[in-house]
Amino acid sequence: MQSANLLVRKLQLMAPLDAADIAAVEALPMRLKEMKARTPIANEGNHPRECCTVVRGMVVRSKVAESGKRQILSFHIPGDVPDLESLFLAELDHDLSTLSTAILAFVSHQDLLDVIRSRPMVAQALWKCTLIDAAILREWIINLALRPAVARMAHLIAELHYRMAAVGLSSENQFDFPLSQARLGEALGISTVHVNRVLQELRGADVVDIRSNRVTITDLSTLNKMAGFNSVYLHDPRVQPVMVPDPS
Amino acid sequence: MQSANLLVRKLQLMAPLDAADIAAVEALPMRLKEMKARTPIANEGNHPRECCTVVRGMVVRSKVAESGKRQILSFHIPGDVPDLESLFLAELDHDLSTLSTAILAFVSHQDLLDVIRSRPMVAQALWKCTLIDAAILREWIINLALRPAVARMAHLIAELHYRMAAVGLSSENQFDFPLSQARLGEALGISTVHVNRVLQELRGADVVDIRSNRVTITDLSTLNKMAGFNSVYLHDPRVQPVMVPDPS
DNA sequence: CGTCGGGTTGAGGGTGATCAAAGTTTGTGG
DNA sequence: CCACAAACTTTGATCACCCTCAACCCGACG
Numbered sequence: 001m002q003s004a005n006l007l008v009r010k011l012q013l014m015a016p017l018d019a020a021d022i023a024a025v026e027a028l029p030m031r032l033k034e035m036k037a038r039t040p041i042a043n044e045g046n047h048p049r050e051c052c053t054v055v056r057g058m059v060v061r062s063k064v065a066e067s068g069k070r071q072i073l074s075f076h077i078p079g080d081v082p083d084l085e086s087l088f089l090a091e092l093d094h095d096l097s098t099l100s101t102a103i104l105a106f107v108s109h110q111d112l113l114d115v116i117r118s119r120p121m122v123a124q125a126l127w128k129c130t131l132i133d134a135a136i137l138r139e140w141i142i143n144l145a146l147r148p149a150v151a152r153m154a155h156l157i158a159e160l161h162y163r164m165a166a167v168g169l170s171s172e173n174q175f176d177f178p179l180s181q182a183r184l185g186e187a188l189g190i191s192t193v194h195v196n197r198v199l200q201e202l203r204g205a206d207v208v209d210i211r212s213n214r215v216t217i218t219d220l221s222t223l224n225k226m227a228g229f230n231s232v233y234l235h236d237p238r239v240q241p242v243m244v245p246d247p248s
Numbered sequence: 249m250q251s252a253n254l255l256v257r258k259l260q261l262m263a264p265l266d267a268a269d270i271a272a273v274e275a276l277p278m279r280l281k282e283m284k285a286r287t288p289i290a291n292e293g294n295h296p297r298e299c300c301t302v303v304r305g306m307v308v309r310s311k312v313a314e315s316g317k318r319q320i321l322s323f324h325i326p327g328d329v330p331d332l333e334s335l336f337l338a339e340l341d342h343d344l345s346t347l348s349t350a351i352l353a354f355v356s357h358q359d360l361l362d363v364i365r366s367r368p369m370v371a372q373a374l375w376k377c378t379l380i381d382a383a384i385l386r387e388w389i390i391n392l393a394l395r396p397a398v399a400r401m402a403h404l405i406a407e408l409h410y411r412m413a414a415v416g417l418s419s420e421n422q423f424d425f426p427l428s429q430a431r432l433g434e435a436l437g438i439s440t441v442h443v444n445r446v447l448q449e450l451r452g453a454d455v456v457d458i459r460s461n462r463v464t465i466t467d468l469s470t471l472n473k474m475a476g477f478n479s480v481y482l483h484d485p486r487v488q489p490v491m492v493p494d495p496s
Numbered sequence: 497c498g499t500c501g502g503g504t505t506g507a508g509g510g511t512g513a514t515c516a517a518a519g520t521t522t523g524t525g526g
Numbered sequence: 527c528c529a530c531a532a533a534c535t536t537t538g539a540t541c542a543c544c545c546t547c548a549a550c551c552c553g554a555c556g
Binding site: 148193 | 543544545546547
């Protein structure tokens with residue numbers, strides 16, 4: 001099954017899995033589900049009984065504050081398991097929804113827990129997935145708090161490019177990224193109007209062209225420089241180290 | 249040993265541990281170390297070979313951006329293991345340092361991995377610790393991105409109060425919080441000057457008094473309201489549910 | 497052909513940054 | 527225990543980035 005393969009390949013990067021480990025993951029009963037764009041998968045306060053792997057498309061984690069404003073916390077691409085935490089945190093503390101039309105593979109907590117119990121290395125690999133997820137959240141914080149709007153945008157694009165490339169979905173510096181400017185603003189903590197101006201600036205500087213559903217990076221090294229991008233936090237051996245020197 | 253007890257008590261909340269599990273944790277060789285305030289424990293780029301539990305005092309995670317500005321990512325209180333991720337993420341992607349004078353208990357990765365291998369429930373409990381850590385990071389993002397400065401400050405104080413209270417370190421709505429206004433600014437993403445004005449506002453409104461090393465909450469319910477505080481993300485059974493209704 | 501979501505543009509305003517300087521507390525060595 | 531330095535707090539003034547509001551445009555789709 002293709003969805004299991006995607007997961008196996010990712011988990012193999014995380015920990016040394018033997019044949020039995022791999023067999024156990026491949027044997028996991030997965031319920032494939034195709035979902036429309038912008039459809040909720042689970043919401044804050046839910047008590048999910050299963051986890052989902054992204055097979056195709058993208059998924060967003062978000063949370064709404066008491067003011068009613070929404071903030072996107074992370075984007076998830078094929079191979080990710082965006083709600084893996086729900087295995088041990090009974091109550092979901094954020095919303096999860098599709099961005100594009102997507103195919104998700106659902107696995108019950110019960111089945112997953114069985115594998116975790118019988119295959120410690122698989123458990124470790126999954127654990128490591130959640131740790132990398134947290135590392136990306138930390139960088140997200142840096143992005144929101146420390147960088148001006150243009151750099152913020154550049155960083156988001158750079159991160160997604162490398163993550164997408166790692167699973168073969170960004171070739172020739174192009175990848176699908178189907179979201180409106182309003183949602184880009186929700187991810188970066190800037191207003192829709194300002195997103196528009198930032199995009200124009202990046203387009204005008206011939207660095208990156210972000211349209212409604214596709215990103216084209218014209219000048220990756222300038223993009224990295226503008227973003228101050230440093231790939232360490234991705235903890236992914238498939239990503240070539242990128243390290244922009246300090247301007248000092 | 250007191251340091252092991254602190255950890256055991258926390259892990260017991262995370263997963264049902266039996267006597268053998270507890271014995272294994274208590275048997276972990278721990279190297280106690282007293283450290284001065286504002287001393288680095290480990291830095292970005294390091295490859296730690298041990299983890300540390302906070303026994304007394306506080307620890308901060310931070311990261312400096314290419315601009316040279318620093319952002320505090322999280323505060324860690326007694327019972328926390330702020331670098332647990334280093335077990336599986338070889339290269340540290342942030343800095344870790346003491347805030348106050350602190351006592352830390354160091355455990356080697358090797359010993360920890362042995363326990364994880366032999367005691368699956370302990371592994372699960374530790375895993376859950378890292379998941380809650382990530383949940384707190386998510387709320388930190390909301391705080392930085394969505395709330396104005398005063399609410400941001402209020403939220404930070406409310407969160408710390410509940411976490412400290414859970415380990416018996418916030419009584420009578422007072423707790424130690426030894427950091428300068430400059431560092432508060434680094435945590436909240438606002439300038440030192442503005443931190444000062446925010447503190448005066450909160451003090452003037454008789455909500456909370458934050459001085460150089462101690463926080464006194466005068467009016468907890470107003471504080472929660474200003475913060476839009478909702479305790480779900482802490483995933484801690486010791487914390488009474490707090491839920492501020494939307495102003496809508 | 498009208499509507500609707502999304503993109504684009506302009507004008508004005510606010511939150512919080514930056515700069516600068518005066519107090520105040522803390523700490524350290526004499 | 528005092529003297530002095532260093533770090534931290536406080537206050538005022540100015541300014542920038544980005545927000546909000548408002549209008550208009552465009553293409554998709556019924």
